[in-house]
Amino acid sequence: MRIDLHTHSAASDGTDAPAELVRNAAAAGLDVVALTDHDTVAGYEEALAAVPAGLTVVTGIELSCRLDGIPLHMLGYLFDPEEPELARERELVRDDRVPRARAMVGKLRELGVPVTWERVAEIAGDGAVGRPHIASAMVELGVVETVTDAFTSEWIANDGRAYVDKHELNPFDAVRLIKNAGGVAVFAHPLAVKRGEVLPESAVAELAGAGLDGLEADHMDHEPATRTRLHGMAADLGLLATGSSDYHGARKTCVLGEHTTDPDVYAEIAARASGAKPVTG
Known part of the structure; x- marks a missing residue:
């Protein structure tokens, strides 16, 4: 089994x-x-x-x-x-996901990554938006090679430069x-x-x-x-x-x-x- x-x-x-x-x-x-x-x-x-x-x-x-x-x-x-x-x-966690993801996109843009909220939202679709969707957008832009590579201190890991609490x-x-x-x-x-x-x-x-x-x-x-x-x-x-x-x-x-x-x-x-x-x- x-x-x-x-x-x-x-x-x-x-x-x-x-x-x-x-x-x-x-x-x-x-x-x-x-x-x-x-x-x-x-x-x-x-x-x-x-x-x-x-x-x-x-x-x-x-x-x-x-x-x-x-x-x-x-x-x-x-x-x-x-x-x-x-x-x-x-519901509290869900409602916090969108403003958090938007804030992370904003931090990435300040770091020179041309990711957009519109593309992250499109990738998430009807799903609960989260860091993997942002990472997927970064992969598309060639900023990182894989989704996993975005989860580092350089980017969106828990101690990352573009991390935002939720x-x-x-x-x-x-x-x-x-x-x-x-x-x-x-x-x-x-x-x-x-x-x-x-x-x-x-x-x-x-x-x-x-x-x-x-x-x-x-x-x-x-x-x-x-x-x-x-x-x-x-x-x-x-x-x-x-x-x-x-x-x-x-x-x-x-x-x-x-x-x-x-x-x-x-x-x-x-x-x-x-x-x-x-x-x-």
């Missing part, structure tokens, strides 16, 4: 439409795929209406968080998307909101040092004590030794350890099913959730 619990569609910053993503997941030989767009559930309806026979779709989200100045992401699975408090927080949740609040909505909370790529500063293990332990369910251990941004370390950390803290591709379609080099989650771990996630159920085609 092949299970990928972290993917993005064009509802946020992926390139596959939600229906296309689930079809591609089935074609890639996956049995279970989670749709975890950034700060939005806008792709649910299209994805669930297009689930191919034999594929199970887990509804989810990747919430933008920050603790002590360190940005991080919290994955939520199988929560009630209509739960009011969590829905309000999603509305982000405290991760303890994110865990609480996900759990109160009947969902399961998993800390996404917690030791991805190539992305910037990461939380200390003491903070991860505090999150575990506050109800965190798991750690995303097997991920493209974790070296093999880091994956081993995270599996051990999860065991020590009584947390689940998941694996996933963090698929973004053509916007990143990762492929569906590049890393997967153990079937027993997936079964436990589904058993813990009370806000929604997986949907099988």
